[in-house]
Amino acid sequence: MVEYSEFVRLSRSTDSDERGHAAHLAALAYLDHDGPADEHAALYAALIGFLDDPSVKVRAALAYGLLHSTEAPRPIIMALLQDSPIISRAILQYSPLLIDADLLSAIRKGDASIWLAIAQRTKISVRIAAALIDHGDDEIALLLLRRSDITIEPALLIDLARDHGTVAKWRGALLSRTDLPAPARLILVQRVAEALRETRIVRGALTADRLNRLLRDGADTAVSTIGEAEACHRRxxxxxxxxxxxxxxxxxxxxAVVTGHVMFFASCIAELADVTRDKVFSLLENGSRAALSALFLRAGLAGELGKVLVRLVLHARTADLADDIAARHYVVTALTEELIADFEGAIPPELEETFAYLSEQNIALARRAARGVMKAFSEMTQSAMSLAALQGAPRLQLPAA
Structure with missing residues (x-):
């Protein structure tokens, strides 16, 4: 406890450390006060008096005492906000009394140090986050993006992905956000594919044709995977x-069908045909061949492509394409063989791209389905491998080079 006479002595001392001690005591006493009203008023007057102290140490001690409290007098906090930079930045970073209007004004008038102080506040509203990012300071924008507790408008996230998606640290910060909208995620996937295409080690490891196939297949998978997630949330x-x-x-x-992303496929057909997704999904599950043909015709998928989709859907009904790689391989193989048989090997021009896609998938799925098969078989059997005996004269053995 400090008597009032001692407090008065400290507050009038020529030593700035003693005046700072008095300012800090006054701040704490004001916040914890539960006595008479006139005593509270006297403490308030003392706080105002310390605002005019010539020493920044004294005003900083006052600010430190009031900084984190919701009970601090707003006029004093606003006065400290206009004080020296070290005090104003502390108020901006910590004071819970500041509202969006106060922060927006500080953002408009301030510099990078002010923006950084605001960006480090415990709670930041959507408006403040957008205002800080709009100022174009990359480090502050990345700091905000990496904070999962801050909500950022979806449209702004899409703009950031479009504007900065070519930079790896921006892609990482954006992709780490769970609230990243699907269009932004798709943009970033496309930017990643472009970056991989230009990476020297990737270009050196794969031929151009194979690299293009891998990246195109990866991009298609990304689109259907993102679309499936959105469809499951009925967006x-x-x-x-x-x-x-x-x-x-x-x-x-x-x-989408081959990878088992049926909800995404149904959403696409519903959008193209202008019918409800539930109706499309019902037809995909139980509709007749004629009903499916009519649906795809309404969606603008007429001709041979529509017939291929009908066949693919009918095959997909008998297999779990979402999780079973072997089932995907079977369906694609069966569809490919049917097309070859129907057209006697002369695939019509309108189906050349579709047939090329099925052939690519057939190879890729065969590789994926075959991985681990021999290993699993060898673990299940004890019999020796049956090999034909070599016939004819022994081959010439060349010396090692």
């Missing part, structure tokens, strides 16, 4: 954006 924006930007093509539709 239509992603598919609408694909259709509106002409990014939805027959290859993606085929890939």
């Amino acid at each position: 239509r924006d992603f598919v609408q954006d694909l259709v509106g930007s002409s990014q939805l093509n027959s290859r993606i539709l085929l890939h």
